[in-house]
Structure formats: C-alpha cells, structure tokens
Amino acid sequence: xxxxxxxxxAALAPTASxxxxxxxxxxxxxxMRMHQASTNRSYVGTFVVSAGGNMSSAKIWHxxxxxxxxxxxxxxxxxxxxxxxxxxxVVTFMPDHKVARSEKxxxxxxxxxxxxxxxxxxxxxxxxxxxxxxxxxxxxxxxxMLIPRDSLRFGYRVWSERRNGLVVxxxxxxxxxxxxxxxxxxxxxxxxxxxxxxxxxxxxxxxxYRLEKPVLVKTTAxxxxxxxxxxxxxxxxxxxxxxxxxSAGDGPLQWIFSDGLASVSxxxxxxxxxRHIRESSLSLGATQTLTRQxxxxxxxLVGEVPAATLxxxxxxxxxxx
Numbered sequence: 346x347x348x349x350x351x352x353x354x355a356a357l358a359p360t361a362s363x364x365x366x367x368x369x370x371x372x373x374x375x376x377m378r379m380h381q382a383s384t385n386r387s388y389v390g391t392f393v394v395s396a397g398g399n400m401s402s403a404k405i406w407h408x409x410x411x412x413x414x415x416x417x418x419x420x421x422x423x424x425x426x427x428x429x430x431x432x433x434x435v436v437t438f439m440p441d442h443k444v445a446r447s448e449k450x451x452x453x454x455x456x457x458x459x460x461x462x463x464x465x466x467x468x469x470x471x472x473x474x475x476x477x478x479x480x481x482x483x484x485x486x487x488x489x490m491l492i493p494r495d496s497l498r499f500g501y502r503v504w505s506e507r508r509n510g511l512v513v514x515x516x517x518x519x520x521x522x523x524x525x526x527x528x529x530x531x532x533x534x535x536x537x538x539x540x541x542x543x544x545x546x547x548x549x550x551x552x553x554y555r556l557e558k559p560v561l562v563k564t565t566a567x568x569x570x571x572x573x574x575x576x577x578x579x580x581x582x583x584x585x586x587x588x589x590x591x592s593a594g595d596g597p598l599q600w601i602f603s604d605g606l607a608s609v610s611x612x613x614x615x616x617x618x619x620r621h622i623r624e625s626s627l628s629l630g631a632t633q634t635l636t637r638q639x640x641x642x643x644x645x646l647v648g649e650v651p652a653a654t655l656x657x658x659x660x661x662x663x664x665x666x
Contacts (some may be wrong), residue, residue, distance in 0.1 A: 372473045375489060375510075376605075379503070382510035385409055390482065390533035391421075396526040396630025408539035415544045429548035436548050445554035448561070467605035470494050470579040479504060481513045482530040491606065496520050497578060497654045498607050499631060504529075511535070517631040520651060526630035561586040566600045567665070571613065575661040577654060579604040602658070609648030609658055616643045626652060635659055 387409060393402045406417040418428040427438040430450075437446045476488040486504035493500050500522065504514035514529035566572065566585050573582075580602040588596030597614040621643045627634040635646040635655040644662060646655045 372468045372471065372491075375473065375505070376467065378510035379505050379512050382506070383512060384414055386509055386511050386535065387537055387539050388511065388533060388535050389537040389539060390530040392528065393531050394526070394528045396632070397628070399629075402531075406537075406539050406544065408541045408544065410541055413541065415541045415548075417544050417547065429544065431545055431548060436551070438551075438554065443554050444557060445551045446557045446559065447551075448559050466579065466581075470498060470604055471500075471606065478507065482533040484513060484533065484535065486513050493520075495578065496651060497580075497657070498604060498650055499525070501606070506535070509535075517649065526632075560589055562589060562596075564598075566598070569598050569613075570665045571598070571600065572663050572665050573658070573661045574663045575657075577602070577609075577657045577661065580607075580609060580654075580658075583608075607648065607650050609646065609650055609655065611658060611662060612645040612647070614643050614645075616641055626655075628652065640664060 387407060389406050390404075391402060392405050393400065401420070401422045403421055404419040408415050412432075414430070414432055416428075416430040418430075420426040420428075425440050427440075429436045429438075433449050435448055435450050439445070470493065472492045472494060474490045474492070476490055478485055479488050480486070481504045485507045487507055489503045489505060491501040491503065499520070500518040502516040502518060502524075503512055505511065506513050513533060515527070516524045517526040519525045564585050564587050566582070569585070569587065581604070583601045583603050585598065585600045587598045597612055600611040600613070602609045602611075616638055621636070621638065624638060625634075625636050631649040633648060633650060633652050633655050635652070637644045637646075637659050639662065642664070644659065646658055648655055648658075
C-alpha cells in the first residue's frame with residue numbers, strides 16, 4: 346500500500362505541484378519553532394539513536410546567552426569522544442588517540458540536524474499533520490507527521506515539546522511507512538543551569554593532545570568543473586567545499602544539497618586504483634551511501650534519503666567540458 350495514500354485522506358490530499366498557502370505557512374511555523382528551540386533553549390539530557398540494529402547514546406549539555414551558543418556532547422558508546430561547539434567553532438577530542446580536531450562548521454545545532462532551513466519550498470514536498478499529544482522524557486510533546494509527497498524523500502514522525510518546541514523524539518520512516526531510524530532523549534532537564542564559561546574553558550584545554558585544524562576552502566561546483574545536468578526535485582545546492590591540494594593530489598570536493606529537511610552530500614576525488622576497488626551501495630538506518638567511478642574521478646554520495654534519490658544525483662552529475 347502506498348504510504349502517502351494510506352496516511353492522507355483523499356479529500357485532504359493536495360496536488361503534488363504545490364501546497365496551499367495556509368498549509369505551507371503552518372508547516373513552516375512548526376519547523377521554525379522546532380529549529381529555534383534547538384538553538385535557543387538551555388538543557389541537559391541523554392540522547393539515544395537507534396539505526397540499522399545499532400544503538401548509540403550521548404550526554405548533551407546545551408546553553409545559550411543571547412546570540413552565543415555553547416554545547417558539549419559526550420559520546421557514551423563506542424570509542425570515547427567529546428565534542429564541544431561554540432557558535433560555528435567545533436572541537437572534537439579523541440582521547441584514545443590523543444587528538445583534538447578544531448574546525449568551523451556552518452550547520453549549527455547538533456540536534457536536531459533535521460531542520461536545516463524552513464522556507465516555503467518545504468511545503469511543496471511534504472504534507473504535515475498534527476496527531477495529538479504524547480509524553481516523552483518527562484515532558485508533554487506535540488506529535489507531528491511530515492509526509493513526503495513523492496518517493497524521493499523519507500517521512501518523519503516528530504515529537505516537539507509543547508511549551509517551546511524542542512524536538513525530544515524523531516523517527517525517520519521509509520517509503521512504506523516503516524521506522525528505519527529513531528532518535529530520542531531518554532531523560533531531559535529543560536532550562537538546566539549550565540555554565541557557558543565552564544564549557545568554553547573545557548573546550549580550550551587541548552594540552553596533551555595533538556591539535557589538528559582541517560582546512561576547508563569554500564568554492565562552487567561550477568568553479569571546480571562540475572554540474573548537475575538534471576536537478577533532483579526539491580533539492581537545492583546549499584554549499585560547496587574542498588580541501589587544499591596536497592602531495593597526494595587534489596583535495597576532495599564536497600557539494601551539499603538539501604530540500605529543507607533531508608540532505609545529500611556529493612564527494613568528488615581523483616580515482617585511486619589502490620583504494621577505490623569496487624562501486625557499492627550501503628544502507629544504515631536512514632543514511633544511504635553510494636560510490637561510483639566517473640572517468641578519472643571517484644564519486645561518493647551520502648544522504649538521509651531513499652537509495653533511488655542518490656541514484657538520481659549520481660546519474661545527473663557531469664564533468665563540464
């Protein structure tokens with residue numbers, strides 16, 4: 346049974362080409378409220394992610410004062426890692442290797458990463474419905490369904506804390522409506538007394554670590570000789586970066602697309618016969634990965650989208666003559 350048809354009554358189903366102005370405005374209001382809450386609220390909580398039969402958890406401390414945001418994330422499963430973010434500056438500590446990686450990231454807010462933007466185009470590709478109120482991690486939350494209008498994107502079930510909108514639970518649904526990934530707070534303290542100065546001091550304690558500072562150069566795909574001959578509906582280019590050339594050759598290029606909710610990254614690097622043995626595809630929860638050889642280049646596509654969407658990007662990618 347088609348997922349969208351099963352979830353949206355025929356009388357309410359809009360045309361695929363455009364949503365009504367009222368629906369679009371309401372959807373954007375919900376998304377913007379959730380996005381702002383993820384950056385403007387102070388909280389402490391334990392966050393659990395389940396995907397592809399694997400489970401991971403992290404402790405999060407988040408504080409904001411005016412335009413300043415500071416966050417600390419302690420990974421509780423697998424290799425120990427501590428991630429600190431002050432606005433767009435991120436430092437990742439890897440104690441097993443005594444390495445600290447410092448870099449700038451445009452995408453603010455480690456949770457939720459789902460809401461990268463909220464503009465009117467989102468309503469052209471997703472329908473939303475409020476499904477009631479449920480309790481998650483000790484707080485009352487609005488349950489919202491985000492239903493894709495086509496098969497190029499996944500659906501979402503989102504629990505948003507009623508008072509201010511912080512996302513406390515998120516499920517990603519495949520094209521048949523099955524849950525393929527879940528992320529949720531198992532415990533949460535809102536408006537927690539987190540010290541911004543203390544977190545900033547902890548972020549700066551890199552003594553005893555080898556400090557790495559990866560350099561990303563902002564560029565455009567066109568300037569690097571690449572184009573997408575057939576756009577993928579709803580997905581717009583957001584940014585493009587490359588690492589500087591080294592003795593090993595040209596640095597890899599990363600071209601990022603988003604439909605406002607889901608994202609796709611295209612990585613391009615020179616083909617290396619020793620490392621790039623065979624083309625492949627991989628699925629882990631909502632994240633799909635596809636690798637292809639394109640002439641003298643090796644292409645890796647990664648996104649929280651159906652595999653067919655990555656195939657569409659791969660088919661459309663072209664080297665400019």
